[in-house]
Amino acid sequence: MTQHVVSTKTLVKSTIAASAIAVIVFICFILPAEYNIDPTHIGHKLGLTALADYDDDIATKAGSIAATEQGQQVIEVIVPAEKGIEYKFQMNQYEKMTYEWVTDGAALYFDLHGEPEGDTTGYFESYAIATLSEMKGSFTSPFEGSHGWYWKNNSNKPVAIQLIVEGQYTVIGLK
Amino acid sequence: MQNNLLRFAVLILVLLLASLSVEALAHGVDDKTRMFLEQNTGMQFIPFIYIGAKHMFTGYDHILFLVGVIFFLYRSRDVLLYVSMFTVGHSITLLWGVLGDIQVNAYLIDAIIGFSVIYKGFDNLGGFKRVFGKQPSTKLAVLIFGLFHGFGLATKLQEFDLPADGLVANMIAFNIGVELGQFMALAFILIAINFWRKLPSFQRFSTATNTMLMSAGLMLMGLQLSGYYLY
Numbered sequence: 001m002t003q004h005v006v007s008t009k010t011l012v013k014s015t016i017a018a019s020a021i022a023v024i025v026f027i028c029f030i031l032p033a034e035y036n037i038d039p040t041h042i043g044h045k046l047g048l049t050a051l052a053d054y055d056d057d058i059a060t061k062a063g064s065i066a067a068t069e070q071g072q073q074v075i076e077v078i079v080p081a082e083k084g085i086e087y088k089f090q091m092n093q094y095e096k097m098t099y100e101w102v103t104d105g106a107a108l109y110f111d112l113h114g115e116p117e118g119d120t121t122g123y124f125e126s127y128a129i130a131t132l133s134e135m136k137g138s139f140t141s142p143f144e145g146s147h148g149w150y151w152k153n154n155s156n157k158p159v160a161i162q163l164i165v166e167g168q169y170t171v172i173g174l175k
Numbered sequence: 176m177q178n179n180l181l182r183f184a185v186l187i188l189v190l191l192l193a194s195l196s197v198e199a200l201a202h203g204v205d206d207k208t209r210m211f212l213e214q215n216t217g218m219q220f221i222p223f224i225y226i227g228a229k230h231m232f233t234g235y236d237h238i239l240f241l242v243g244v245i246f247f248l249y250r251s252r253d254v255l256l257y258v259s260m261f262t263v264g265h266s267i268t269l270l271w272g273v274l275g276d277i278q279v280n281a282y283l284i285d286a287i288i289g290f291s292v293i294y295k296g297f298d299n300l301g302g303f304k305r306v307f308g309k310q311p312s313t314k315l316a317v318l319i320f321g322l323f324h325g326f327g328l329a330t331k332l333q334e335f336d337l338p339a340d341g342l343v344a345n346m347i348a349f350n351i352g353v354e355l356g357q358f359m360a361l362a363f364i365l366i367a368i369n370f371w372r373k374l375p376s377f378q379r380f381s382t383a384t385n386t387m388l389m390s391a392g393l394m395l396m397g398l399q400l401s402g403y404y405l406y
Contacts, residue, residue, distance in 0.1 A: 005301030006382055014300055014386040018293075022393030030398050035405055 075163040077174065079108065079153040088148035089169035091141040097167035102134040104160040106153070112139070114147040138167075146172055218341035220348045227352020230331065232360050236288045236395055237324055241357070242364055243295030243388050244317055246381070249372060257317050258361065264321020265328060266350055272329025273337075273346055281330035282403035288327050289399055291320035292392030299385040328353060 006014070032043020036052035043049045079085050089097065091114075112128040127139050141147050147169075153159050231237055244261065248254045271277060294316065297303070304310050332349065371377050 005304045008305055010382060011300055011302055011305050014382060015297070015302075015389070018296070018386045018389035019393060021387075021390045022397065025390075026394055026397040030394060031401065034398060035401060037401075 072164050072166040075165065077161050077163065079151050079159045079161065081153060081156045081158050084150060084152035086148065086150045086175040087163065088146040088172040088175050090172050091144070091147050091169045093142070093144045094140055095168035096138060096140045097165055097169055098138040099163065099165045100136045101161055101163040105133065106155050106159045107131050107133040108159060109152040109154065111150040113150065114141055114143065115145050116143045117145040119145070218344045220344060223345045223348035224352035224355065227349040228356035228359070230328070231353045231356030236285065236292065238360050239292045239388060239391055240288070240295060240320065240324065241361060243292060243299060245364065245368065246299050246385065249369070254365065257314065260314055260317045261321040262354060264318045265325030268322045268325030269328045269350055269353070270346055272326050273332050274343065277329070279326050279330060280403065282399045284323060284327045284330055286396050286399035286403065287323045289392050289395030291323060292395060293389050296385045296388030296392060300382065
């Protein structure tokens with residue numbers, strides 16, 4: 001082997017250099033991008049913290065749908081910390097939906113609303129707006145279009161929601 | 176001279192392309208593979224070979240360690256010997272870990288794998304000889320760290336509830352895949368290092384390269400340990 005032993009001075013210099021580079025890269029890039037921990041705010045400026053948020057979004061998109069024996073659908077979604085999500089269903093005019101949702105603890109601001117099919121003005125009609133951790137009810141769609149919830153999580157932790165729905169609709173899902 | 180430059184450019188291109196795939200796939204098992212692993216039943220020999228090969232080929236922690244191990248090995252016999260030690264080590268724990276249902280924390284194992292990279296970089300600098308006055312057995316070190324790398328591979332598979340049906344055959348297929356992936360990765364590393372060794376820059380930059388190995392190992396350790404404390 002052509003391996004040789006470097007001098008003590010070189011060894012110390014190498015070790016210090018290796019540690020310094022590792023610490024800088026770790027604090028400035030790895031922590032913000034992987035765990036959304038950003039003590040230097042460099043990660044945020046470079047847009048790296050968005051990568052950590054992105055993981056949350058994937059978890060949300062993976063939100064599962066299961067069916068119960070009574071013909072209900074059980075939908076599970078996660079609202080990332082300090083973010084809002086919208087979960088919608090396509091319904092025709094005068095179709096009915098019965099719903100029940102509950103969070104894993106925290107109360108969420110929500111807006112249950114409908115948007116008419118083909119509307120481009122951004123018009124929507126709200127059926128219920130409040131900040132609650134659970135709600136039961138039903139509604140009949142006043143017009144054809146997408147109907148559902150906007151949930152906003154103002155806390156710094158993700159909140160999971162279990163939504164149970166029954167009625168005449170097709171799932172659009174997260175928007 | 177011109178010829179050398181051209182070859183160097185090709186080498187850089189190959190390395191860039193290789194690193195691209197590493198970037199894209201990183202370390203975990205991607206979503207499509209996850210879907211496959213959780214939904215398949217029975218023996219799936221070729222798919223498991225593929226997953227094993229892909230994991231090893233794109234797993235930068237294993238690759239970094241291998242770079243460290245063969246950095247100063249230029250005789251084919253030595254390369255074969257050391258790589259075999261590594262293979263024996265990780266095969267034992269991969270099979271034992273999954274089949275024996277040994278539960279180890281994935282973050283801690285990956286942190287140890289990160290440490291193995293630091294160890295090898297320090298070792299290549301002659302650090303142990305300099306600090307402790309003697310060289311710990313390099314063969315034994317490769318074998319022992321191989322055991323930890325195997326546990327790391329095992330934890331990746333244990334994240335899924337693999338169906339018991341056909342598990343042994345699938346595990347053997349995965350292990351074969353790991354060796355194939357390692358072999359492919361090694362081919363690239365050996366070509367690159369053996370080519371580089373002939374250039375005067377090899378001696379000049381060997382200290383810098385092993386310093387970077389240590390640094391990369393430290394980053395891997397930091398990444399995994401913070402994962403361990405946060406989750």
